[in-house]
Amino acid sequence: MEKEFLQLLKDQSAYEEALALIFWDLRTKIPKNGVDQRSEVIGFLSQKIHQISTSDQMKKYIDGLKNTSQNEIVRKSALDCEEEYERKSKIPDEEYKEYIMLQSKSESVWQEAREKGDFSLLQPYLEQLVAYNKKFAEYWGYEKNRYDALLHTYEPGMTTELLDQVFSEVRKELTTLVEKINQSNVTIDPSLMKQHFPKDKQEQFSQEILKRMGYDFNAGRLDETIHPFAISLNQGDVRVTTRYDEEDFRMAIFGTIHEGGHALYEQNISKDLAQTPLSSGTSMGIHESQSLFWENFISRSEEFWENHYDLFKSIAPKSFEHIELKDFYKAINEVKPSYIRIEADELTYCLHIMIRYELEKALINDEIEVKDLPELWNQKMEDYLGIRPTSDKEGVLQDIHWSAGNFGYFPSYALGYMYAAQFYHVMKKDLDVNTIIKDGNFVAIKEWLSTHIHQYGRKKKPLELLKDITGESLEPRYLVAYLKEKYSKIYNI
Amino acid sequence: MEKEFLQLLKDQSAYEEALALIFWDLRTKIPKNGVDQRSEVIGFLSQKIHQISTSDQMKKYIDGLKNTSQNEIVRKSALDCEEEYERKSKIPDEEYKEYIMLQSKSESVWQEAREKGDFSLLQPYLEQLVAYNKKFAEYWGYEKNRYDALLHTYEPGMTTELLDQVFSEVRKELTTLVEKINQSNVTIDPSLMKQHFPKDKQEQFSQEILKRMGYDFNAGRLDETIHPFAISLNQGDVRVTTRYDEEDFRMAIFGTIHEGGHALYEQNISKDLAQTPLSSGTSMGIHESQSLFWENFISRSEEFWENHYDLFKSIAPKSFEHIELKDFYKAINEVKPSYIRIEADELTYCLHIMIRYELEKALINDEIEVKDLPELWNQKMEDYLGIRPTSDKEGVLQDIHWSAGNFGYFPSYALGYMYAAQFYHVMKKDLDVNTIIKDGNFVAIKEWLSTHIHQYGRKKKPLELLKDITGESLEPRYLVAYLKEKYSKIYNI
Structure with missing residues (x-):
């Protein structure tokens, strides 16, 4: 089970690495017309990470490894994943989605509000x-x-x-x-x-x-x-x-x-x-x-x-x-x-x-x-x-x-x-x-x-x-x- | 079915966009110590694209849309996907994997062979x-x-x-x-x-x-x-x-x-x-x-x-x-x-x-x-x-x-x-x-x-x-x- 868990973590890390590059590029290099579609890619990859971290599979590995694994890295990773799992899965899916949209909308309103001082x-x-x-x-x-x-x-x-x-x-x-x-x-x-x-x-x-x-x-x-x-x-x-x-x-x-x-x-x-x-x-x-x-x-x-x-x-x-x-x-x-x-x-x-x-x-x-x-x-x-x-x-x-x-x-x-x-x-x-x-x-x-x-x-x-x-x-x-x-x-x- | 097919194409395009950025970065900006792990990300995302393009779901959409869709873009996309599906799915999985590894190995051997002129x-x-x-x-x-x-x-x-x-x-x-x-x-x-x-x-x-x-x-x-x-x-x-x-x-x-x-x-x-x-x-x-x-x-x-x-x-x-x-x-x-x-x-x-x-x-x-x-x-x-x-x-x-x-x-x-x-x-x-x-x-x-x-x-x-x-x-x-x-x-x- 450790091997499968570590593989799942690698998958997650691959998504995170791709996202990190996208963020870096977004803030340093991207031409302005590329931003809209890139935002969809960010949404897509973020959702993949969310899915992994709240998956039943993840829960199974966490429960099976957090206390019993002989490998400290596996154990502590499982505990770390458990925190993430708990935080994310305690929020109902619908609310989480609404919140993400609200955040994104609110950030752009903030830009306007700040510019206008309103x-x-x-x-x-x-x-x-x-x-x-x-x-x-x-x-x-x-x-x-x-x-x-x-x-x-x-x-x-x-x-x-x-x-x-x-x-x-x-x-x-x-x-x-x-x-x-x-x-x-x-x-x-x-x-x-x-x-x-x-x-x-x-x-x-x-x-x-x-x-x-x-x-x-x-x-x-x-x-x-x-x-x-x-x-x-x-x-x-x-x-x-x-x-x-x-x-x-x-x-x-x-x-x-x-x-x-x-x-x-x-x-x-x-x-x-x-x-x-x-x-x-x-x-x-x-x-x-x-x-x-x-x-x-x-x-x-x-x-x-x-x-x-x-x-x-x-x-x-x-x-x-x-x-x-x-x-x-x-x-x-x-x-x-x-x-x-x-x-x-x-x-x-x-x-x-x-x-x-x-x-x-x-x-x-x-x-x-x-x-x-x-x-x-x-x-x-x-x-x-x-x-x-x-x-x-x-x-x-x-x-x-x-x-x-x-x-x-x-x-x-x-x-x-x-x-x-x-x-x-x-x-x-x-x-x-x-x-x-x-x-x-x-x-x-x-x-x-x-x-x-x-x-x-x-x-x-x-x-x-x-x-x-x-x-x-x-x-x-x-x-x-x-x-x-x-x-x-x-x-x- | 058209909507679902277009969504699947969007998912595929999201992976391709992330990969394209990774390739650009790999050839223009990446520091050398970042390359090894980045290669794993490339492998991971390429595999995701391969999975989509050879999926049963894809096959279902292709068959259902390539001749009958009223939307020209959908129809031609389905035909394009069909070519890809056929090309990829006709090669047995095991052979495909061996070939990918051979390619990658061979490219690095080529570098050495060229340098040595051997x-x-x-x-x-x-x-x-x-x-x-x-x-x-x-x-x-x-x-x-x-x-x-x-x-x-x-x-x-x-x-x-x-x-x-x-x-x-x-x-x-x-x-x-x-x-x-x-x-x-x-x-x-x-x-x-x-x-x-x-x-x-x-x-x-x-x-x-x-x-x-x-x-x-x-x-x-x-x-x-x-x-x-x-x-x-x-x-x-x-x-x-x-x-x-x-x-x-x-x-x-x-x-x-x-x-x-x-x-x-x-x-x-x-x-x-x-x-x-x-x-x-x-x-x-x-x-x-x-x-x-x-x-x-x-x-x-x-x-x-x-x-x-x-x-x-x-x-x-x-x-x-x-x-x-x-x-x-x-x-x-x-x-x-x-x-x-x-x-x-x-x-x-x-x-x-x-x-x-x-x-x-x-x-x-x-x-x-x-x-x-x-x-x-x-x-x-x-x-x-x-x-x-x-x-x-x-x-x-x-x-x-x-x-x-x-x-x-x-x-x-x-x-x-x-x-x-x-x-x-x-x-x-x-x-x-x-x-x-x-x-x-x-x-x-x-x-x-x-x-x-x-x-x-x-x-x-x-x-x-x-x-x-x-x-x-x-x-x-x-x-x-x-x-x-x-x-x-x-x-x-």
């Missing part, structure tokens, strides 16, 4: 999506909080109780820190960064840094896109995409490093797990810990630029030449409350996440209504960041997540920060990280991450992985300490 | 492939000649009898012409062409010409590859690939135009045929007529360069500046017997094809043996082209076709030339082609091709299409007349 267009769709998600949470079940059932999709094992506790601690510390920074007399000139930097030169620098991080170009490539992402087609083909802004190189450079962090994770999962569901990152939060680790902890550090500033200047246009390293370092770490999450700095970013977390949790628990979102959003922005959006375009309409039905996803971003800080704390005990960063040879860092995190794929659940590495559960104090230390120095506070 | 490595594989093809021909059946059954796969309706007749006529004329050219006192300096021409500039020129041909970049793209091809993913996404040689721009420019001709065909098939088997070119030969028409009849013509030479010079490096148009025109039309088919000029190309045709026909009819191929090849090269390969690398080992089991394919290339000349003859009655080419606005030409050829897809069989357009069957005299006229002028004979 929340009322999206509101009826969001109301339905929230209603479905509440219903799904009830189908799936939960112990204490309905929101836990949704959270579980993205971060298995995470609970609202734990999040409330750590987020409240982090929020208090961060808002205090942001206030202090606002009052600091250190001035940072971000206009230093906004000088023309040709795309091909940015690409050259991005590729060089990816190589130095240990990203394997024999098992991946770098392409241009509008909304950057990394995607694993198979373990030998994990692609990175980035976006170039010729008037602000930071988007491409830090974006590439961020996606490179995701890609390193997928490239270094144990080959033994190939073509099973275990061969991917274990959760959104752990994935984000890898991207944020490289983007912020490494590539926004002083040590990193001590080494790489010469390389940067050798590739950047002459107009960057007069910028001193210390000013450059400050400019790439400027803290400034802003409206848009994806443009937020390292420090205020988590506050953006908490706003979304609090609102979606309240929606799912019937504490607020969809129609009140714009006002509540703006109020929280004022409370946490001290600024108030003047339109919903730079407020509640900025993210695609809710209109895609993704409730419970946002916390992963903040969890990623916290996990990264916890991992970094342990890594620093094992390695002389600062020296390594200064030397610009990241092999030891990459190896550490692969040994402790990457290789396991989904064999370990996020909190299990965290515990194995750090001996602790989620502990926000490492992130707070890291941010305090870094920004006290930069802002002289 | 035919003996490939010989046992070729012997098996020939044996299978003979057996398949018997399964499929034929009227007069066993080779007809193979020919039919690539050029439905074509017969050995007809080919023998036209090829012998063309061969006589061409060899005479080549002999005369060899004795001509006109000298052409091909070294004019071999000057450095940066890749990005070649790409710029290629893209510009594709646009002028009427290739729609909203429904396609141009990428780099090693062995250029055009591929239709769907009607809104037909991609062209090309290869750049910075020391000889002719490869990319004429190669792009050639593939652009294939792509125009696929881009302009009637939308009504989408997601049915009728939505592709009707045969290899007709397809080749489209690529060769643009590559040779149009873009190697004097009129073409009268218009485009300014554009060429504005993009080409300064070192091309001193070349006069008349010398340039001659250099891109130099006739010179050479060993390698894909590097052959417009005039000797057909002779290369005839050598292959005669040999493969003899193999299938048990008139020669695989072991004798190298010697027979070289002898024919001497007879038809007056040169004798000094190694099998530049002889019998140069093409992949036989090692991939493709017997009956080669004639399509020569047929393409003849079809193109016949179409061109009629087009010239309808349009003032020379003026159009000189004006560089090819819309009318593209429209003519779309109206008479492209739109029909596989709704018309090749000889039916030829008859409808020209009122004639295959007539080699148009090609001969075209070549005589063109080359008499160039070589002053």
Whole structure:
């Protein structure tokens, strides 16, 4: 039965690989007239995957193998498939289909609503999506909080109780820190960064840094896109995409490093797990810990630029030449409350996440209504960041997540920060990280991450992985300490 | 039943579209470590297509619809599916599987054999492939000649009898012409062409010409590859690939135009045929007529360069500046017997094809043996082209076709030339082609091709299409007349 099960997993993985290539192509290469029919292919292949994962055959293998197989990979794959089977099969077919159509419709309405800054267009769709998600949470079940059932999709094992506790601690510390920074007399000139930097030169620098991080170009490539992402087609083909802004190189450079962090994770999962569901990152939060680790902890550090500033200047246009390293370092770490999450700095970013977390949790628990979102959003922005959006375009309409039905996803971003800080704390005990960063040879860092995190794929659940590495559960104090230390120095506070 | 049949065709087309993207990616973008697992995906999806096309369900729809459906597209699709069903289902499953494995093994052996110039490595594989093809021909059946059954796969309706007749006529004329050219006192300096021409500039020129041909970049793209091809993913996404040689721009420019001709065909098939088997070119030969028409009849013509030479010079490096148009025109039309088919000029190309045709026909009819191929090849090269390969690398080992089991394919290339000349003859009655080419606005030409050829897809069989357009069957005299006229002028004979 093991052989048949593994074959079924291979079939599923073949569909997933074809779909992954289609998604990559859709976001990087496809000519516009090809999109309509390609969408039908996506629907067709997705349906095939759905059929396999909810098939009687799958159920039979799961029941026959999850507890008794002597092969750990088979056992854990069966357990993974069981979760998927349960989640999917608990939703009646008709409802699932309606929901898929609603999602797709709602995403396109969101585009229009955002362009027009008109929340009322999206509101009826969001109301339905929230209603479905509440219903799904009830189908799936939960112990204490309905929101836990949704959270579980993205971060298995995470609970609202734990999040409330750590987020409240982090929020208090961060808002205090942001206030202090606002009052600091250190001035940072971000206009230093906004000088023309040709795309091909940015690409050259991005590729060089990816190589130095240990990203394997024999098992991946770098392409241009509008909304950057990394995607694993198979373990030998994990692609990175980035976006170039010729008037602000930071988007491409830090974006590439961020996606490179995701890609390193997928490239270094144990080959033994190939073509099973275990061969991917274990959760959104752990994935984000890898991207944020490289983007912020490494590539926004002083040590990193001590080494790489010469390389940067050798590739950047002459107009960057007069910028001193210390000013450059400050400019790439400027803290400034802003409206848009994806443009937020390292420090205020988590506050953006908490706003979304609090609102979606309240929606799912019937504490607020969809129609009140714009006002509540703006109020929280004022409370946490001290600024108030003047339109919903730079407020509640900025993210695609809710209109895609993704409730419970946002916390992963903040969890990623916290996990990264916890991992970094342990890594620093094992390695002389600062020296390594200064030397610009990241092999030891990459190896550490692969040994402790990457290789396991989904064999370990996020909190299990965290515990194995750090001996602790989620502990926000490492992130707070890291941010305090870094920004006290930069802002002289 | 029609609805269900069309749905089954859509499913099949979805698999084919996913596969087409995988092939495109495999030849343009994939990092090398991704290839192994991707090959499994190709196997998996191909098997799904095979299953659909040989399913009982398919057979039921075919029988129920091929004669009685009121819908022409349904009827012709059913007939098309019937051919596929018959061809595939007449081969026992076990043999089919063995053959697929043999093909794949043989292709990789061919690579090694070619590199080493050692035919003996490939010989046992070729012997098996020939044996299978003979057996398949018997399964499929034929009227007069066993080779007809193979020919039919690539050029439905074509017969050995007809080919023998036209090829012998063309061969006589061409060899005479080549002999005369060899004795001509006109000298052409091909070294004019071999000057450095940066890749990005070649790409710029290629893209510009594709646009002028009427290739729609909203429904396609141009990428780099090693062995250029055009591929239709769907009607809104037909991609062209090309290869750049910075020391000889002719490869990319004429190669792009050639593939652009294939792509125009696929881009302009009637939308009504989408997601049915009728939505592709009707045969290899007709397809080749489209690529060769643009590559040779149009873009190697004097009129073409009268218009485009300014554009060429504005993009080409300064070192091309001193070349006069008349010398340039001659250099891109130099006739010179050479060993390698894909590097052959417009005039000797057909002779290369005839050598292959005669040999493969003899193999299938048990008139020669695989072991004798190298010697027979070289002898024919001497007879038809007056040169004798000094190694099998530049002889019998140069093409992949036989090692991939493709017997009956080669004639399509020569047929393409003849079809193109016949179409061109009629087009010239309808349009003032020379003026159009000189004006560089090819819309009318593209429209003519779309109206008479492209739109029909596989709704018309090749000889039916030829008859409808020209009122004639295959007539080699148009090609001969075209070549005589063109080359008499160039070589002053």
